[in-house]
Amino acid sequence: MANEEQPPKNMMTTTDSCKIYEDMSGFYRKEVFSDVNLILCDKTIPAHKIVLAIGCKYFESILIENPKQSEIILEDVPSKAFEAVLLYIYTGSVLVEMSYGDDLFDVIQLARKYSLKSLEDTLYEKTVSIMCPSNICLFLNKSNELQMDELKQICLLFIDSNLSKILGTNLLNVLTQKSMVQLLERDCFPAHETEIFEIAASWCGSNTDVNNLVSGCVKLTKLTIDELFNVVWPSKIIESERLLNALVSIRNNSTNTAHLINKNIAVAAYNAKVISGIKTLKLLEGTENEDEGARHDQNDVNGITLDLGLNRSFNHVKLKMLGIFYSSYYLETSFNQRKWYKLIDYSQYACSYEQNLYFDGVQQARYIRAVFSKLIPLGKFEVSFDSTVPEVHNHIIYPSSNVIYSETKIFMWEGRCDKFPLVLVLDQPYMISYMKVMLRFYKHVERIETSVDYRNWQTVESLTTETPKKSSRRQTFRFKERIVNVIKIMGDISSNKTSSNFKEFLADFRCYYVRNDGK
Template sequence: METLECELLWCWLGVPCTALRAVRMSNSHPLRPYTAIGEIDHVHILSENVGALINGEEYSDVTFVVEKMRFPAHRVILAARCQYFRALLYGGMRESQPQAEIFLQDTTAEAFSMLIKYIYTGRASLREEREEVLLDFLSLAHKYGFPELEDSTSEYLCTILKIQNVCMIYDVASLYSLGKLSSTCCLFMDRSAQDVLSSDGFLSLSKGALLDIVQRDSFAAPEKDIFQALMRWCRHNPNENHTEIMAAVRLPLMSLTELLNVVRPSALLSPDAILDAIKVRSESRDMDLNYRGMLIPEENIATMKYGAQVVKGELKSALLDGDTQNYDLDHGFSRHPIEDDCRSGLQVKLGQPSIINHIRLLLWDRDSRSYSYHIEVSMDELDWIRVIDHSHFFCRSWQKLYFPARVCR
């Protein structure tokens, strides 16, 4: 499971991280792969010679027809490179007859041409291709069983994500269960949720991909914006089950005004559903509502970089500066009075509602004193949930604290 961090320090907030960049040095010429003495490696020559056969009529014994374009090929090469073609061309079916023509309907000529080049040479150039062609190419790699090609294409797609294409790429990634590409798309969409909702690509999502996205706790757009985007999707896809789509909206997170003036006129939800949402909102604890929150894994979100601020405590500036070394009795740490009623304390307000499950806390450790403490989280600063209770322990120095993930502010 990912670690969702809110890294706090009793005296500081945040620990600076050092990024190490490794540079790989090669002692061989870039155009001549290193080989041991007595070993010959001319794979590049083999690739060039076999690649010269691409689209050549000479010696070919099978032809693929894609979008009226003909691709002559060689059975033995295709069969050696791909189990799918081995079964197709040597399995006794009609396609195994000499000089057979095979018509492919589920791809484009551009993508198939890239695949043929990869089969013959082991190479593919992705940088100049349109996203649509790359996704067709990815689907061919998946269909014909080229896992290394599938992985390499997915890795490249991760590097070109933008608002205009992320929905289209996620749709394909989820269809083929490409975990890394799917999670990268989700992380991108989580951080740009409102822009994704207003994009044209959002309207073209499949129902399954759409629900996967908006049902995530970390898809942290305002619920009104999510509702209106789903309403546009329903109008763009009139044949889908709109009841199932609208069930993804978290109505209790919307205000009474939004429920009455935005949701009710749409007629996409029944009056009973709206009344039930009002009932839940009025009768539930605030922290029991199913809030959405930003998810930034493995980063300290309790910093000024992410808009966090200290709203209670003395010497507030030291709680956010990340300096865990330079502190003494006079400066460098935050503090609060210790009172029996526990009304005082240190309080940090995050820049936005966030999902956290980890806090690192540094207690004063320059003498022999120890401390008891508890940690509570809230969305509205009124309803608090205690996530850590060390009230009956004697604690010192660094505290590494884990608890079930919660959305809080």
């Protein structure tokens, strides 16, 4: 009805539409025909035995035991919550303030006490529907207090899914110690150990950590020695003996795993296995056969995923792509398969053959996945901690030696042999600032261009229109550093010089990075 009064926006309602409720609703809190008083701590409410007995088994059992009693004393029952329950008994509707959830859980608790299962289930669903970062900690505390295990698990999953919105705030500081321990002690909690420590440290700064249960959730041995000294130790929330034991354990672990340096740990001997992808049987041992190469469906965001068996340290990943085609891709890592971190993003680059991926620092993860933009067979997936690594910035290698080698793909652009559009495809993007080229069978070279995607090209240097002398066939190009994936050489060649092996056109081609200072 248009003129019917609507509940406030911060209130929620639920209604059980039954004819008997329509008949009873007019007697709610009315003294007409009242035959029993409900005694609360701060008020007395007139009620009707027949309505109480029909609507609530709890009151039915009390009235059957003593049908003549005129008063029912309700001790330690919050008045506001009880009035909401009584309204439900009379009308099938309930009106509960839901801004922060205190009243809501008081009503849930009474619904459980009075065996009002339908009311409890309805309020449970409403609780889930109004979860948000500002109330989720209260809901988790209440679910523990009321031993609502299913709701507790939903609260934990909500925090996991919305952790990015919660980290950096003080919202988690209102959790009880029990709730905080439940949150942090799970192996599936999608946070790096440094983030777990920051959460624990913030909570300990606002609460008393009895028996160090919250700080004890931090797995110190998953942190680096630098993090222990520069982050954990200044906080003073970890006792010195435990901190010292963690340092000793990390040192001993480094000694015990020294034999893994420069070795591929993505093998069955170290309990690694492939857990997603297609035709992955030969991936860890390696194959050169395209038909045996691993791949994944284009819509599968899990791509090809490795489980290293436990959290491993590494600084090098090698992917061996099979076939003549190229693809862009990205790599992600995870500790628990719930939250993934972007490790390498080559989604803008045309990559092929062997990918040697190094990182600015030591990486740690249990799971690594490669997701390709095309259906490219992968012959091998290696992970290692190398004792020496090339210069790397933002996941791009600055090569100090030539990246053109015998396996480099070379072809003629659009088959135009008259203008000599010779194309060299690097396996992966490199930062390049120096080229040295020596060509056979040519009359004139117009220019050299570079690209990362076959679409956008940059000129390296414009050459003279005069035919070079034989003694000057070797050309050197020094230019401002740029990311290079594909190189195209344009020019004229002798009309009688043709070959299906385009590598014959190159007498020598060197391509690498030289600093501006020449070093």
